[in-house]
Amino acid sequence: MTGRDVPMLEVRDLTMHFPVGGGLLDRLRVDARGVRLENPVVHAVNGVSFRIARGEIMALVGESGCGKSTVAKTIARIYDPTAGEVRIEGEDIAGYGFADMLPVRAKMQMIFQDPYASLNPRQRVRDIVAEPLLEQTRGAQERKQVPARIEQLLARVGLSAEHAGRYPHQFSGGQRQRIGIARALSVTPGLIIADEPVSALDVSIQAQILNLMKDLRDEFGLAYLFISHDLSVVHHIADRVGVMYLGFMVETAPRDVLFARPRHPYTRALLSAAPSIKAKRDVEEIVLGGEVPSALSLPSGCCFRTRCPFAWDRCAQERPSLRDVGAGQAVACHLIDEPERERT
Amino acid sequence: MRQRVVIAIALLARPRLIIADEPTTALDVTIQSQILKLMRQQIAEKGASMILITHDLAVVSEMADHITVLYCGKVVERGRTRELIETPAHPYTRGLIDSIPDTAHRHDRLRQIPGSIPDIRNLPTGCNFRDRCPRAQALCAEREPDLARQHATLWAACHFPLKPGETA
Numbered sequence: 001m002t003g004r005d006v007p008m009l010e011v012r013d014l015t016m017h018f019p020v021g022g023g024l025l026d027r028l029r030v031d032a033r034g035v036r037l038e039n040p041v042v043h044a045v046n047g048v049s050f051r052i053a054r055g056e057i058m059a060l061v062g063e064s065g066c067g068k069s070t071v072a073k074t075i076a077r078i079y080d081p082t083a084g085e086v087r088i089e090g091e092d093i094a095g096y097g098f099a100d101m102l103p104v105r106a107k108m109q110m111i112f113q114d115p116y117a118s119l120n121p122r123q124r125v126r127d128i129v130a131e132p133l134l135e136q137t138r139g140a141q142e143r144k145q146v147p148a149r150i151e152q153l154l155a156r157v158g159l160s161a162e163h164a165g166r167y168p169h170q171f172s173g174g175q176r177q178r179i180g181i182a183r184a185l186s187v188t189p190g191l192i193i194a195d196e197p198v199s200a201l202d203v204s205i206q207a208q209i210l211n212l213m214k215d216l217r218d219e220f221g222l223a224y225l226f227i228s229h230d231l232s233v234v235h236h237i238a239d240r241v242g243v244m245y246l247g248f249m250v251e252t253a254p255r256d257v258l259f260a261r262p263r264h265p266y267t268r269a270l271l272s273a274a275p276s277i278k279a280k281r282d283v284e285e286i287v288l289g290g291e292v293p294s295a296l297s298l299p300s301g302c303c304f305r306t307r308c309p310f311a312w313d314r315c316a317q318e319r320p321s322l323r324d325v326g327a328g329q330a331v332a333c334h335l336i337d338e339p340e341r342e343r344t
Numbered sequence: 345m346r347q348r349v350v351i352a353i354a355l356l357a358r359p360r361l362i363i364a365d366e367p368t369t370a371l372d373v374t375i376q377s378q379i380l381k382l383m384r385q386q387i388a389e390k391g392a393s394m395i396l397i398t399h400d401l402a403v404v405s406e407m408a409d410h411i412t413v414l415y416c417g418k419v420v421e422r423g424r425t426r427e428l429i430e431t432p433a434h435p436y437t438r439g440l441i442d443s444i445p446d447t448a449h450r451h452d453r454l455r456q457i458p459g460s461i462p463d464i465r466n467l468p469t470g471c472n473f474r475d476r477c478p479r480a481q482a483l484c485a486e487r488e489p490d491l492a493r494q495h496a497t498l499w500a501a502c503h504f505p506l507k508p509g510e511t512a
Contacts (some may be wrong), residue, residue: 063372172460202399204457207443211453229372232402236445236454259447273377275402276446277429288374 006090007051008191008223009075009108014084016045016067016074016247020296043297044070046247046303047084047321052223052240054190059226059238059255065292067247068227075225076110077101088191106136109184111195115176119168123178124149126164135188153182157212174205181212188220195227197259200210210237231274235259240328243267246296246303249322253329263331266304302334310335310342347371347379353384362387365397381408384404403430403442410497413437416472419491423498430509433494433505471503479504 010174016020020040030036043052045067052058060068074081093104102140102249109132112118119128130150135144144159152159157178168176177197197213198206214237216222228234234241235255243264244251253263261266290307293299301319305311314334347367347416354362364383373420384407395405400489406413406426412422421434432438442455459476462468468475472486481504489501495508 065372068369156498174460203401204439204443205460207445207454207456208458209457210445214453231373232445232447235447238452269374273373275373275380275400275406276447277378277405277441278448287377289378291375 002088007087008054008056009225010051010087010090010255011071011075012049012085012087014045014048014071014074014086015082016070017041017082040087040296042179043247043298044295045074046298048058048244048247048249050242050249050252052191052225055217056222057217057224057226057238057293058240058242059228059229059234060242060244061231061234062133062231062244063270063292064294066244067245067295068244069246070247072193072225072227074158076108076193077104089150092154101136103130105325106187107188107189108191109189109290111177111180111192111194111197113198113199115173115180116168117178118180121168122165124165125154125159125178126172128168128179129153129164129183129186132183134316136187146344150182150186153164153185156216157182157187158208172205174208177209181209181216185216185220187224190224191225193225194228195229197226198233199228199230212234212239216301218320219305221307231271232276243270246298248303251329252302254327257327261329263325263329263336264333265308265335266306301311302332304333312341314338347375348382351382355392356392358390360392360393362392362394363397363408366399367396368403369398369400373512376403376412383419387474401429401440414463414493417466418472419501420473421498421500422491423494424496427498431495431498431506431508432503433504433507434473434496434497435479435499435504436473437500438506438511444453449471471501 015133018041020042050058059069062068070079075077075086077096081094085092085221088107090102093101130146133146133149134143137146151164154161154164159175159178167341168179171179198209201209201249210233217224228239238255240252240254241258243250243266245266251262251267258267259271262271265286269288272286286309289309293306299306301317302311302315305315308315320332320334322330324330325336369380371379380403380441396404398404410423411425411428412420413420413436415436421428421432421437428437429441432441439455439457443457445454457476462472462475470485470488474480484504489503491499492507494500
């Protein structure tokens with residue numbers, strides 16, 4: 001099962017719907033004729049599929065509320081997926097309980113956006129970093145090795161041995177993120193899920209952490225699922241990029257293909273809206289009006305049609321599926337069939 | 345949408361100076377570009393001036409005519425936008441610009457500024473940036489540099505400023 005061709009992570013039709021309300025009275029809602037009404041749900045993730053090879057960095061981009069963080073948390077099984085498969089080295093963990101997850105957690109770890117909130121303020125750094133490893137380690141002899149391993153890890157992420165006895169509040173944001181990275185590495189995982197790992201950091205510190213994450217990938221052959229809203233960061237670190245909108249994957253492509261030839265109108269709008277320190281660009285290619293619709297009631301057909309400058313009647317009737325267009329690129333857009341629509 | 349309302353409120357009295365403190369930091373890029381466009385339009389139409397406070401160099405470089413760079417409470421560099429972005433004289437400004445991943449020229453590693461910002465209650469002697477500066481020499485610990493004219497519109501507070509074309 002762990003042959004070289006089995007992806008580190010494979011996600012198929014992942015769906016995560018959150019019920020809203022859910023109190024007793026909400027569950028008893030009926031219409032005028034006494035027929036029970038369906039409870040409203042937030043359609044956070046709607047049938048997302050992708051795979052990540054060993055040592056590959058896949059980025060998920062999109063704006064607030066597009067479901068990228070929910071994808072991360074569902075894969076890490078912080079949430080229980082509503083439907084779909086999550087395969088870690090071929091093994092479907094979507095239905096696993098807490099105890100089943102323990103061995104899986106040795107293969108998959110998570111780094112969080114807020115480096116302070118994700119560290120226990122009352123634990124010393126050495127205990128924070130050791131915790132996942134101790135969970136995985138049985139036998140007194142093996143446990144004795146843990147402190148030496150922790151010291152090694154701290155040194156590897158750029159912290160000194162004297163830092164090990166301190167508490168999280170004594171560190172800067174960048175150092176705290178280094179602690180989070182050391183903790184994730186402690187169990188030598190094959191996959192790290194990083195949810196906006198540099199978004200809370202200053203740009204000069206951000207560069208330090210991105211360099212560290214890249215070095216660690218090369219050194220340990222790590223695969224990353226890298227969640228970010230920052231396209232320049234994604235362009236720097238990712239091998240492949242998936243673009244999400246309203247809980248759907250609208251486009252995936254190798255990094256250079258996506259940045260050179262984005263096909264989905266949303267991807268194109270996103271790329272042209274991103275500010276740059278380079279000299280003034282030409283007019284934006286696609287300017288989006290309006291805002292993202294509510295995930296409580298999805299638009300019919302294409303999720304993006306309410307803001308898409310090219311949308312026509314087919315887009316309201318039929319939901320486009322993600323289709324391969326060559327060069328490793330896949331796009332969910334009816335324009336692929338009818339490209340002439342764009343020129344009118 | 346809320347930020348639009350706030351902009352409308354700020355413009356209502358037809359002010360001649362608008363101070364915008366991180367106006368788009370909490371917004372997504374497509375919304376950010378709408379808001380920036382709206383602010384640019386309003387300023388052009390009304391002839392108002394604006395102080396835009398932000399940590400996002402990309403946003404200022406698209407919006408501002410002049411940029412002032414602060415470090416530990418002091419102005420370390422100021423000048424016209426294109427000059428400051430393209431040929432900064434202060435090593436801190438250079439470091440900031442180099443830390444931003446460049447989508448046009450991708451490098452394997454980003455240039456990073458080592459270390460972190462000093463404790464503002466306990467600043468180093470001389471230049472505040474010297475502990476993190478690749479160009480620092482003995483003089484930088486002895487005397488704090490004054491803001492001095494570099495080239496064209498650029499002013500920088502540095503004993504060993506970068507000349508145009510120099511990288512670090």
